[in-house]
Amino acid sequence: MRLEKVFAIKWASLYPMYVKKVESKGRTEAELIEVIRWLTGYSAATLKKLGSSETDLETFFAKAPKFNPNAGLITGVVCGVRVEEVADPLMRKIRYMDKLIDELAKGKAMEKILRA
Known part of the structure; x- marks a missing residue:
């Protein structure tokens, strides 16, 4: 899939899939x-509001109030790609989020997911 297509994915369509993924593994919204x-x-309120908007992933990350400076500690493979090797900065942020949600769904402890 071309990066432009990934960046254009609507948050409102992606978020329910994330919820379903984690809840099916016994985690909560x-x-x-x-x-x-x-x-x-x-x-949490803004995320709920974005869930009914036309915001795409590019805008979602561009308008993020504060991207966590510890995100660089997120390493590993998601969708067959090593997240720390993703060249495009926006795609790397998307993969960071995917990796964190994968860890949540796999039952990893919250303090480890949040790199505490």
Whole structure:
């Protein structure tokens, strides 16, 4: 998939898939929000509001209140790609989020997911 297509994915279509993924593995939407909040700085209320908007991933990350400076500690493979080797900065942020949500769904402890 071309990067432009990935960047154009609507948050409102992606977020419910994230919720379904973590809940099917016994985690909660509140935990998902905590993980996304840690990475992006968005409040729970703003994330809920974005869930019914036309915001795409490019805008979602561009308007993030505070991208976590510890995001660089996120390493590993997601979707067959090593996140720390992703060249495009926006795509790397998207992969960081995917990796954190994968860790949540796999039952990893929250303090480890949040690199505490």
